[in-house]
Amino acid sequence: MSDKPKGPPFKPKRLYGRRKGHPLSDYQAGLIDALMPKLAVNVDGPVDLADLFDSPGPLRLEIGFGGGEHLCHRAAALPDWNFIGVEPFENGMAKCLAGVDRNGLKNVRLLMDDARFLLDQLPTASVDHIDLLYPDPWPKLRHNKRRFVNQGNLDEIARVLKPGGKFCFASDIPSYVDWTLDHLRRHPGFAWQASSAADWRTPYDGWLSTRYEQKAIREGRTPHYLTFVRLNQPGD
Numbered sequence: 001m002s003d004k005p006k007g008p009p010f011k012p013k014r015l016y017g018r019r020k021g022h023p024l025s026d027y028q029a030g031l032i033d034a035l036m037p038k039l040a041v042n043v044d045g046p047v048d049l050a051d052l053f054d055s056p057g058p059l060r061l062e063i064g065f066g067g068g069e070h071l072c073h074r075a076a077a078l079p080d081w082n083f084i085g086v087e088p089f090e091n092g093m094a095k096c097l098a099g100v101d102r103n104g105l106k107n108v109r110l111l112m113d114d115a116r117f118l119l120d121q122l123p124t125a126s127v128d129h130i131d132l133l134y135p136d137p138w139p140k141l142r143h144n145k146r147r148f149v150n151q152g153n154l155d156e157i158a159r160v161l162k163p164g165g166k167f168c169f170a171s172d173i174p175s176y177v178d179w180t181l182d183h184l185r186r187h188p189g190f191a192w193q194a195s196s197a198a199d200w201r202t203p204y205d206g207w208l209s210t211r212y213e214q215k216a217i218r219e220g221r222t223p224h225y226l227t228f229v230r231l232n233q234p235g236d
């Protein structure tokens, strides 16, 4: 595992999933044009976090935030923290911008692209918490390799997390939960923080159920909440 940002991003990385959906309303298009540039994280080179935020503070990332409801909820609840949300789907980003605008959030920055570009450019040991909530499940065996949880992405997540930092993964898809537990157990940088058998059934503190979770529950699937802690490894 390298301990440095990888420098100029290696483009293209192939994104599996949509970038555009139905046409935006005038209000949403206005937010993308006027507010997005003010909040956008530049990943053309190493990210300077001191320059990015108004004040220093612990840093939390949310990867694939959908409409940004959970991100905005956390950012409003934790005004002393800084947040970066990543979502390549323009309609989701427009919803999140509306949430940021409506709630007057000053501690949120955004990337409308593949989260791997951000991970590549973040400083080593700079992030306190990463949320990956209901990532695209890619349930067919031949598509499993598209899952966001994989060895390469875990190496980058381990690199950017501070020792003691948390990686939270939620999913309603048992095969993806097993896959994630397998990958994380094999990774020397993480330990699964489960103190009892009920642990993975209990929502995170301060949880706001995401849109995708609500759909899963309506359709009879069970949420799983996994929390991994970044270990302090020799050589870190």
Ligand SMILES: C[S@@+](CC[C@H](N)C(=O)[O-])C[C@H]1O[C@@H](n2cnc3c(N)ncnc32)[C@H](O)[C@@H]1O
Pocket (backbone or CB within 6 Å): 015, 016, 017, 018, 063, 064, 065, 066, 067, 086, 087, 088, 089, 092, 113, 114, 115, 116, 133, 134, 135, 136, 137, 148, 210, 211, 212, 213
């Ligand atoms: C199943 S949805 C879940 C959305 C939201 N987290 C929720 O729980 O409602 C997965 C999201 O991940 C986003 N996504 C997929 N690949 C991504 C990537 N490489 N980087 C960042 N986001 C990604 C998709 O655009 C989509 O919005």
